[in-house]
Amino acid sequence: MTMPVIEVRKLSTRFGHTWVLHDLDLVVGRGEVVALVGGSGSGKTTLLRQINGLIKPTEGSVRLFGEPLYSRDVHRDRALRRRFGMLFQHGALFSAFDVFDNVAFPMRELRLLPAELIRDLVMIKLAQVELKPEHARRMPAELSGGMVKRVALARALALEPELLLLDEPTAGLDPDRSAAFVRLILALREQLGLTVLLVTHDVDTLVALATRVAVLADQRILAFGTLDEVIQVDHPFFRNFFCGEAMQRALAGSRALR
Amino acid sequence: MAKEPSLRIERGVRGQPVARVSGDWILARLAPCLAELTPTLDNCRARRDLDWDLSGLGALDTVGGLLLWQGWEERFPPELVVSPRQRAVLERVAASHAAGRAQAVPPPPRPDWIASAGGFGLEVWAHLTNLVVLLGQLVLDAGHCLRHPGEIPLREISANVYKAGVRAMPVTALVGFLIGIVLSYLSALQLRNVGADIYIVNILGYGIVRELGPVLVAVLVAGRSGSAMTAQLGVMRVTEEIDALATFGVSRTLRLVLPKVVALSLAMPLLVLWTTAMALWGGMVAAQVQLDIGYEFFIATLPRAVPVANLWIGLAKGVVFGFLIALIASHFGLHVRPNTESLSANTTRSVVISITSVLLVDAVFAVATRGIGVPV
Ligand SMILES: Nc1ncnc2c1ncn2[C@@H]1O[C@H](COP(=O)(O)OP(=O)(O)OP(=O)(O)O)[C@@H](O)[C@H]1O
Ligand SMILES: [Mg+2]
Numbered sequence: 001m002t003m004p005v006i007e008v009r010k011l012s013t014r015f016g017h018t019w020v021l022h023d024l025d026l027v028v029g030r031g032e033v034v035a036l037v038g039g040s041g042s043g044k045t046t047l048l049r050q051i052n053g054l055i056k057p058t059e060g061s062v063r064l065f066g067e068p069l070y071s072r073d074v075h076r077d078r079a080l081r082r083r084f085g086m087l088f089q090h091g092a093l094f095s096a097f098d099v100f101d102n103v104a105f106p107m108r109e110l111r112l113l114p115a116e117l118i119r120d121l122v123m124i125k126l127a128q129v130e131l132k133p134e135h136a137r138r139m140p141a142e143l144s145g146g147m148v149k150r151v152a153l154a155r156a157l158a159l160e161p162e163l164l165l166l167d168e169p170t171a172g173l174d175p176d177r178s179a180a181f182v183r184l185i186l187a188l189r190e191q192l193g194l195t196v197l198l199v200t201h202d203v204d205t206l207v208a209l210a211t212r213v214a215v216l217a218d219q220r221i222l223a224f225g226t227l228d229e230v231i232q233v234d235h236p237f238f239r240n241f242f243c244g245e246a247m248q249r250a251l252a253g254s255r256a257l258r
Numbered sequence: 259m260a261k262e263p264s265l266r267i268e269r270g271v272r273g274q275p276v277a278r279v280s281g282d283w284i285l286a287r288l289a290p291c292l293a294e295l296t297p298t299l300d301n302c303r304a305r306r307d308l309d310w311d312l313s314g315l316g317a318l319d320t321v322g323g324l325l326l327w328q329g330w331e332e333r334f335p336p337e338l339v340v341s342p343r344q345r346a347v348l349e350r351v352a353a354s355h356a357a358g359r360a361q362a363v364p365p366p367p368r369p370d371w372i373a374s375a376g377g378f379g380l381e382v383w384a385h386l387t388n389l390v391v392l393l394g395q396l397v398l399d400a401g402h403c404l405r406h407p408g409e410i411p412l413r414e415i416s417a418n419v420y421k422a423g424v425r426a427m428p429v430t431a432l433v434g435f436l437i438g439i440v441l442s443y444l445s446a447l448q449l450r451n452v453g454a455d456i457y458i459v460n461i462l463g464y465g466i467v468r469e470l471g472p473v474l475v476a477v478l479v480a481g482r483s484g485s486a487m488t489a490q491l492g493v494m495r496v497t498e499e500i501d502a503l504a505t506f507g508v509s510r511t512l513r514l515v516l517p518k519v520v521a522l523s524l525a526m527p528l529l530v531l532w533t534t535a536m537a538l539w540g541g542m543v544a545a546q547v548q549l550d551i552g553y554e555f556f557i558a559t560l561p562r563a564v565p566v567a568n569l570w571i572g573l574a575k576g577v578v579f580g581f582l583i584a585l586i587a588s589h590f591g592l593h594v595r596p597n598t599e600s601l602s603a604n605t606t607r608s609v610v611i612s613i614t615s616v617l618l619v620d621a622v623f624a625v626a627t628r629g630i631g632v633p634v
Contacts, residue, residue: 083286095597112289112292117321117325120355120358123355124320124354126358127353127355127357127358133358141596191346191350192284193317
């Protein structure tokens with residue numbers, strides 16, 4: 001039995017008096033691409049922020065790569081955080097840095113790589129997310145919404161992470177770019193055994209990428225399995241989400257392919 | 259499990275040199291031993307005759323791929339043993355590398371002495387003209403409000419009076435009181451030497467009512483409220499809130515700048531009055547302790563020693579300073595570019611420039627009112 005990459009146990013989160021998540025369990029194994037779906041405001045971003053250690057859970061524990069997220073050792077915590085990349089819902093680019101420096105930032109923070117290597121790596125990352133070299137000197141405020149997403153993805157990939165946490169990576173991308181994103185993630189997964197946890201509302205991405213689907217509703221993971229299994233569950237959210245027209249079309253498309 | 263990345267040049271079966279790559283060529287493993295690998299890779303770059311054996315290679319990521327690719331001078335070596343999967347990785351790196359290099363990254367623009375001096379001049383000029391434009395817009399807005407009294411932003415004005423005026427009362431009182439004590443104490447030491455004890459009232463009266471009160475409050479308010487105004491408007495620029503306001507047909511100067519300017523012009527003279535009173539009180543306390551001048555005597559002598567015109571000058575300064583501070587703070591707030599660096603730079607500038615211009619205007623006041631309220 002291999003070590004799960006993400007292991008969330010009995011996690012509960014409270015903001016003020018409301019419980020956003022309650023007694024939630026989620027275990028993701030290596031190489032999996034798990035899509036986290038759920039209604040708007042159901043706590044997907046909140047869950048992601050607890051997995052990456054930005055919020056401490058009210059109750060319960062999170063382990064990544066078999067290690068607890070919070071140890072008392074600063075160096076270990078930092079090393080652990082470098083093993084995953086995070087793409088924020090709204091990009092969260094450093095507004096005072098240009099595109100190039102945004103992507104170079106985590107590499108420079110390692111303090112081990114020479115400048116020329118960093119430059120070449122940044123350009124590779126930008127090419128991977130289909131950004132042109134002439135965009136490298138733009139400031140974040142001068143980018144379109146979709147470009148912000150792609151730069152943020154390039155930055156999340158900067159340190160060759162083993163785990164990617166993506167909050168709505170394809171929202172704001174055109175269908176072509178979404179498809180390219182799907183290809184990139186699949187390639188990285190094959191290449192490095194990348195594990196991905198992504199929040200998405202985009203059915204095409206979901207069908208194309210996800211090996212398993214986790215449905216967040218009623219403050220917990222209501223269903224966790226392959227798409228075909230999850231669709232069987234009877235719950236108002238599923239009827240609306242999975243039985244919508246777009247979903248049916250995307251499913252029909254993928255079945256035809258298989 | 260995971261192994262150190264290594265690169266060794268050995269003799270192959272046919273006696274030819276073979277570069278053997280083994281271990282995990284991934285960023286986490288490569289970064290610590292990059293210094294040892296680079297010379298060997300550079301060495302290989304010079305040699306065309308090498309065969310490459312990548313059969314011992316574990317994991318390979320973009321960094322490892324790029325290092326190898328550069329070690330091969332960006333083409334696949336003629337004799338290469340590699341698994342198809344890793345070949346795919348290398349090909350992807352090669353493609354991305356070529357795409358990224360197709361057009362060299364423009365280097366960050368170099369600072370040029372003459373250009374930056376000229377740029378500075380232009381910037382100052384732009385700020386001046388923009389300030390005038392803002393001022394004109396405020397006059398138009400004020401005219402608009404007079405014709406449509408229903409649109410006067412009363413709530414915003416009162417909120418700003420509260421934030422910039424009422425909330426500033428404790429700190430201005432404390433600072434005023436302490437300055438009064440210090441000033442009185444130092445003057446008293448000198449006055450006692452020449453036996454001119456009762457002139458302490460004149461010194462404190464003129465100094466505090468006419469000069470120190472308004473300037474002290476202006477410096478405090480510029481640091482406290484001016485910076486807050488700049489930061490608030492600046493963040494609203496960064497988060498596009500100001501643009502959102504505009505789409506609802508709300509004038510940003512009418513709703514955001516005018517209330518600040520009006521409120522500070524109203525609140526400042528009141529703060530000046532308050533701080534002056536506190537400073538005089540502090541002075542009185544010190545004078546009583548040092549020179550044995552009683553409160554009643556002090557209060558009775560003050561109006562005779564210092565004509566009331568001085569108080570009016572002090573209050574007028576308060577109005578002008580308040581107006582200036584709010585105007586400058588709003589100007590810099592509205593010109594924040596949407597990034598954090600510009601936000602911090604403009605907040606600093608707002609405070610520095612409003613304090614500087616307050617002192618300049620104070621000098622103008624001193625010249626313009628030199629015949630008013632002083633003994634001839
Ligand atoms: N810092 C916070 N303080 C209080 N409540 C919060 C906080 N952050 C999130 N919430 C609440 O928690 C709930 C879940 O928020 P979250 O951002 O995780 O939703 P989401 O599933 O990511 O939604 P979306 O799909 O719209 O991004 C919401 O009701 C939100 O109002
Ligand atoms: Mg969210």
